[in-house]
Amino acid sequence: MLCFSTTLFRFSVLAATCLLVNAGAPTETVTTCHASTVQHLSCADFGVISVMTALYGRADTVTCSEGKSQQEISNTQCSLAGAVEVLKRRCDGKKTCELNTQIFETDPCRDTNKYLQTTYTCLTMIHHVTCEHSLAHLQCAEEQVLSVYSADYGRHEQTTCSYKVPATELQNTDCSGPTSKVADSCNGKNSCIIRVSNSVFGDSCPGTYKYLELAYNCEYPSISPKASVFVCTERVITCDGDAVQHLGCDTGVISVQTALYGRTDDVTCSKGRPKQQLANTQCSQEGTVDILKKRCDGKKVCELNTKDVQMSDPCSGIYKYLNTSYICLPSNNLRICEGSLAQLHCDDGLVIVVLGADYGRRDQTTCSYKRPVSQIQNVYCTSPTTKVAESCSGKESCSISVSNSLFGDPCVSTYKYLEVAYTCEYPGV
Missing domain, CATH: 2.60.120.740 (Rhamnose-binding lectin domain (RBL))
Structure with a gap:
């Protein structure tokens, strides 16, 4: 059997005839721009979620700034105290976790356009x-x-x-x-x-x-x-x-x-x-x-x-x-909800190789948190796209805005998500 090093791949374990490999636990970052947008955390690659950091507010003038006025993004010291504890209570120990910013009861800066940025790792099991x-x-x-x-x-x-x-x-x-x-x-x-x-x-x-x-x-x-x-x-x-x-x-x-x-x-x-x-x-x-x-x-x-x-x-x-x-x-698998940013990342010296990407919807559970039933019923609308590979393959890291404006709209009125499979490899391997 082949032994896949986690230097090249981030992946899980199943049972039976097993091979020992190094335990690398990468950190994922998910950024959600709009209050009604679903933030989807997932340990599809391995283990269960462990939230590391969570920022609800604004820390720079660039993130989630498209279409916003200067006044809405000028406050870069806006952060809700206790946001990470809220995320940890809701998501730690789960394979997947979905939420939106409505889980927060306090607005840390009312006149500022805020976003939720969460980093998490997957505990190996x-x-x-x-x-x-x-x-x-x-x-x-x-x-x-x-x-x-x-x-x-x-x-x-x-x-x-x-x-x-x-x-x-x-x-x-x-x-x-x-x-x-x-x-x-x-x-x-x-x-x-x-x-x-x-x-x-x-x-x-x-x-x-x-x-x-x-x-x-x-x-x-x-x-x-x-x-x-x-x-x-x-x-x-x-x-x-x-x-x-x-x-x-x-x-x-x-x-x-x-x-x-x-x-x-x-x-x-x-x-x-x-x-x-x-x-x-x-x-x-x-x-x-x-x-x-x-x-x-x-x-x-x-x-x-x-x-x-x-x-x-x-x-x-x-x-x-x-x-x-x-x-x-082995492969890395991400699901990013419409209105969020897809962030692909490899360790130093490794580059992204996109194996496949689809935009649309093929089940009623992914990216469904507090969405109307009418927006998640169509599960036959997913469509393959080469845009992720064109933008990200060969790079160490890459961010993609998950939206109809970039990928087209394969199913009007359906709330969609981007599904990406990729590996991290040494250049030329």
């Missing part, structure tokens, strides 16, 4: 999502042990583990609850398997299709969990039926390695099944990996169920499952 009725696999490299930081079972948004699930089972997004069962079962072990079901975690919201979301590290028993990061191969097993298989990359994009639809043992997905349905342990459908690769490769998230891979029945009368392994090809 493995982020793992497993849909209800599937098995969560936690695994570390040899001599490494699991250290579970947090785990929640339930649902806190409508997108995750939603593939072909009735809308009525996705509506309750306020039912996620913390659980200590994963830590109790897995801490200190090299690997651990947890059945994701109400029978294990309880049912905090009857009638809602749930998932387990957890964060953990792989570490040597004597080493601090912040000392190392692992790039790994993830494995997901989904039993036959309507359960959703969720593949996701905190870092980069999915690359499916193996996929088996059938049965290779009499233990996996065996609960409540008669012996005759488990007897054939040499059952495997040909071409399954090609189906998974065609459907999921190159995406950050891919959801499906076993019905999507069934070309024929490889073993009639046998209860089957889908066992998929995948890795995440």
Whole structure:
């Protein structure tokens, strides 16, 4: 396997066959110019949010100055006391966090045009999502042990583990609850398997299709969990039926390695099944990996169920499952809401290489904070753009104004965002 240094890439870790790399935690900056503009903080590359600084006010005459009078930008010593504490309370420990300046109850300088500028870093840890009725696999490299930081079972948004699930089972997004069962079962072990079901975690919201979301590290028993990061191969097993298989990359994009639809043992997905349905342990459908690769490769998230891979029945009368392994090809991934500034940055000596950029909207959750439903309904309006690559590739840092005036308007009346994937590389590499 390849070992990607974080000198070149900022990325996360998943589980299973893991490689040790240096733990570099870059700092991201997000600047939001307008009161109603959504500020989107995200640790899509790795870990969870830790807010470092937050300025609500004005510190110079240049930032967010377009179309403003000299009087509106002259006060450069305007700063709301306690802004960073507000941001930390709201966002620390989350994978994504959205807000706007309406969260502040005080105006530090009424006649000054203000902006919100936030810097944050991503605390390194493995982020793992497993849909209800599937098995969560936690695994570390040899001599490494699991250290579970947090785990929640339930649902806190409508997108995750939603593939072909009735809308009525996705509506309750306020039912996620913390659980200590994963830590109790897995801490200190090299690997651990947890059945994701109400029978294990309880049912905090009857009638809602749930998932387990957890964060953990792989570490040597004597080493601090912040000392190392692992790039790994993830494995997901989904039993036959309507359960959703969720593949996701905190870092980069999915690359499916193996996929088996059938049965290779009499233990996996065996609960409540008669012996005759488990007897054939040499059952495997040909071409399954090609189906998974065609459907999921190159995406950050891919959801499906076993019905999507069934070309024929490889073993009639046998209860089957889908066992998929995948890795995440590294890249930096940013999502910047319309009306904000996209800021791409590499370490000294490295330059930006833009892999792809899209402007528009492809889900209802990103950049949705306090937006009217009518502005986030159209999720089929995203459009690729070369403007980011043209402006930023080859530079150490780059700022782009995310607006219709620059990228065009692929969907009028829809509140949009820019999605960028890029790497930091030595020139000529």
